[in-house]
Amino acid sequence: MTEISGSRLSVQRGGRAILKDVDMLVRSGEFVAVVGANGAGKSMLLSVLAGLLKPDSGAVELDGGAMASLTLTEIAKRRAYLPQNPRCEWPISVERVIALGLTPSLPAFGGLPASFERRITEMLRQWDLLEHRDQPATTLSGGELARAMLARALVGDPGILIADEPISGLDPKHALDTVERLRALAQGGKLVIASIHDLTLAARFATRIVAVDHGRVAADGAPNEILTEELIRSVFEVEARLSGNNGRAYIDYISPLPDRRKI
Amino acid sequence: MTSAAEIESNASPGRVRSRDAVRSRLLLSVLTVLLMALTLVSLLSGRVWLRPSEVLSGLFSANSDFASLIVTELRMPRTVLAVAIGATLGMCGAVLQGLTRNPLAEPGLLGGSAGASFGAVIAIYFGIAAISSAAIPIFGLIGALAAMSLTFAIGRGGGTLALVLAGTAVNSFMAALISLALNLAPSVAAAFEITTWLLGSLADRSWDHVVLAGPFMLGGCALLAVTTRSLDALSLGETQAASLGVNIHRLRLIALVGTAMAVGAATSVTGAIGFIGLVGPHLVRPFVGYQPSRILLPAALAGAILMLGADITTRLISVGPEMKLGVFTALIGTPFFFWLVTRLPKTAP
Numbered sequence: 001m002t003e004i005s006g007s008r009l010s011v012q013r014g015g016r017a018i019l020k021d022v023d024m025l026v027r028s029g030e031f032v033a034v035v036g037a038n039g040a041g042k043s044m045l046l047s048v049l050a051g052l053l054k055p056d057s058g059a060v061e062l063d064g065g066a067m068a069s070l071t072l073t074e075i076a077k078r079r080a081y082l083p084q085n086p087r088c089e090w091p092i093s094v095e096r097v098i099a100l101g102l103t104p105s106l107p108a109f110g111g112l113p114a115s116f117e118r119r120i121t122e123m124l125r126q127w128d129l130l131e132h133r134d135q136p137a138t139t140l141s142g143g144e145l146a147r148a149m150l151a152r153a154l155v156g157d158p159g160i161l162i163a164d165e166p167i168s169g170l171d172p173k174h175a176l177d178t179v180e181r182l183r184a185l186a187q188g189g190k191l192v193i194a195s196i197h198d199l200t201l202a203a204r205f206a207t208r209i210v211a212v213d214h215g216r217v218a219a220d221g222a223p224n225e226i227l228t229e230e231l232i233r234s235v236f237e238v239e240a241r242l243s244g245n246n247g248r249a250y251i252d253y254i255s256p257l258p259d260r261r262k263i
Numbered sequence: 264m265t266s267a268a269e270i271e272s273n274a275s276p277g278r279v280r281s282r283d284a285v286r287s288r289l290l291l292s293v294l295t296v297l298l299m300a301l302t303l304v305s306l307l308s309g310r311v312w313l314r315p316s317e318v319l320s321g322l323f324s325a326n327s328d329f330a331s332l333i334v335t336e337l338r339m340p341r342t343v344l345a346v347a348i349g350a351t352l353g354m355c356g357a358v359l360q361g362l363t364r365n366p367l368a369e370p371g372l373l374g375g376s377a378g379a380s381f382g383a384v385i386a387i388y389f390g391i392a393a394i395s396s397a398a399i400p401i402f403g404l405i406g407a408l409a410a411m412s413l414t415f416a417i418g419r420g421g422g423t424l425a426l427v428l429a430g431t432a433v434n435s436f437m438a439a440l441i442s443l444a445l446n447l448a449p450s451v452a453a454a455f456e457i458t459t460w461l462l463g464s465l466a467d468r469s470w471d472h473v474v475l476a477g478p479f480m481l482g483g484c485a486l487l488a489v490t491t492r493s494l495d496a497l498s499l500g501e502t503q504a505a506s507l508g509v510n511i512h513r514l515r516l517i518a519l520v521g522t523a524m525a526v527g528a529a530t531s532v533t534g535a536i537g538f539i540g541l542v543g544p545h546l547v548r549p550f551v552g553y554q555p556s557r558i559l560l561p562a563a564l565a566g567a568i569l570m571l572g573a574d575i576t577t578r579l580i581s582v583g584p585e586m587k588l589g590v591f592t593a594l595i596g597t598p599f600f601f602w603l604v605t606r607l608p609k610t611a612p
Contacts, residue, residue, distance in 0.1 A: 050506065052502070052506060071508070072505065072509070072510055073508035074508075075508070076506060076507050076508035077508075080506070081502075081503070081506035082503070083500070083502040083503060083506075086500070086503055087499075087500065088498055089364040089498050089500060090364070090498045090553040090554075091553050092498055092554055093552055096552060096554060097499070100495060100499060100507065101507070103492060103495070103496045103507040103508060104507055104508040106492060109491070109492075111284070152499075
């Protein structure tokens with residue numbers, strides 16, 4: 001059982017508050033979709049929860065212990081993090097890219113132990129990448145790269161996966177495939193936190209939605225409890241129609257609301 | 264299209280590891296043999312050609328005839344320095360290219376070479392070099408450390424790009440200071456001595472230089488060797504590397520101090536030698552699957568080969584005054600740089 005709790009998290013950048021007094025408790029088994037407009041503070045929230053960024057005030061706890069007291073490597077063994085549009089900057093083979101996910105568990109020198117090699121092969125199989133194992137990661141298609149990066153994130157079997165917009169830029173098929181896999185991971189006992197712009201997919205596949213608006217949590221709960229036309233109007237400033245529920249939700253955007261600041 | 268059965272057979276654990284290892288070992292063997300062959304040529308060749316038997320007797324017997332003296336007092340230290348400095352430059356290039364994920368990065372990038380040059384120029388300018396032969400290496404080292412610390416101090420807040428830009432600025436500053444020294448040079452002779460030194464050469468270097476610079480080059484390279492895991496993780500970008508437990512600030516500091524020590528010591532012996540650190544890693548990168556950690560050792564060997572090859576060539580092609588090593592590497596290296604740049608659109612990720 002893994003849990004992350006953030007209390008009164010605040011982050012300031014350039015005199016502007018990006019996160020304001022955010023409280024959050026998330027547990028393994030949950031697929032938490034963080035939604036919100038561009039610049040609402042989603043990425044910042046994920047970085048703080050991932051232990052990559054220290055909040056200016058407030059504290060994050062990982063399984064009851066202060067995140068700030070853990071070393072980067074200790075955190076890295078327990079949670080995987082994928083930034084938005086993760087990519088590989090050298091033409092390294094897919095297999096070696098996945099192997100990089102084992103970095104926190106490796107000694108400073110030497111090759112990979114055989115058990116790790118088996119684990120990498122297992123990930124290649126799970127993520128349908130076996131035929132790409134020797135291909136340079138820089139030549140993968142968007143969907144393949146997304147799978148390779150998720151395989152990279154999960155190869156060390158961390159209890160927590162935090163991904164910033166894992167389906168941005170993916171076509172409908174790959175986006176569906178990815179959120180399905182994320183939900184399966186949560187059902188398998190991992191804690192999955194992902195920022196997602198596609199509200200329909202978030203409503204259908206996430207077990208919980210956290211709506212962030214101007215650095216504050218505007219709503220937090222099960223999709224069919226909190227996702228309403230009113231919430232979309234206030235958080236996204238968009239007039240929308242919501243139909244269906246319980247895993248069959250549809251969200252249609254009708255028109256943008258006039259800019260709040262101009263009213 | 265690969266069949267399922269093939270995929271299964273390919274999927275046996277350790278398959279790629281052994282293939283990678285075999286390729287890596289093969290590359291290292293080829294480079295080592297090449298380096299040994301060039302070392303031999305380096306001992307034989309020069310204004311006076313020696314026979315292999317003369318070299319052997321010079322190396323292994325206590326003769327003090329003319330040939331032995333040439334081998335032990337001139338060609339041996341010169342060869343050892345070429346190998347050590349070439350290896351140092353190659354390794355520093357590999358680390359800096361990995362750190363910045365920029366294939367055009369090289370040891371001069373962070374101001375180390377220029378700083379070392381300026382330190383050496385100070386030693387020549389004030390006549391300290393005339394008092395002790397150790398003055399140039401020591402001042403060069405101090406100059407490299409000072410210049411790279413300045414780079415680090417200016418560029419520390421803004422990531423790797425800021426570090427590279429700060430390095431460029433420090434390079435320009437050091438170049439300006441060197442120009443100032445030339446401008447104010449007390450005599451034509453002093454200006455000539457400075458210019459000659461700046462051109463870069465291994466001629467007339469002695470065991471003193473090996474003893475002075477060797478420990479710093481070794482220490483610097485040892486520091487750089489610690490960075491391999493982090494460099495691999497960095498191929499996923501800084502955010503992902505940090506999420507994998509890499510302390511980016513510490514990594515940058517280690518790379519900086521390691522490069523300052525190694526390149527500072529190397530430059531202070533030879534003067535500025537460009538392009539070895541740029542070209543060395545490029546020659547070996549495709550053979551090791553582009554993995555930054557696997558490049559360090561082959562890049563060091565390739566650097567040593569390039570340096571030794573260049574030094575031998577300058578000895579052989581010179582008809583009048585010996586062509587300076589730094590001039591030769593720049594002449595050969597610049598077209599390579601052009602080629603790299605034109606290839607960049609195709610290879611840039």
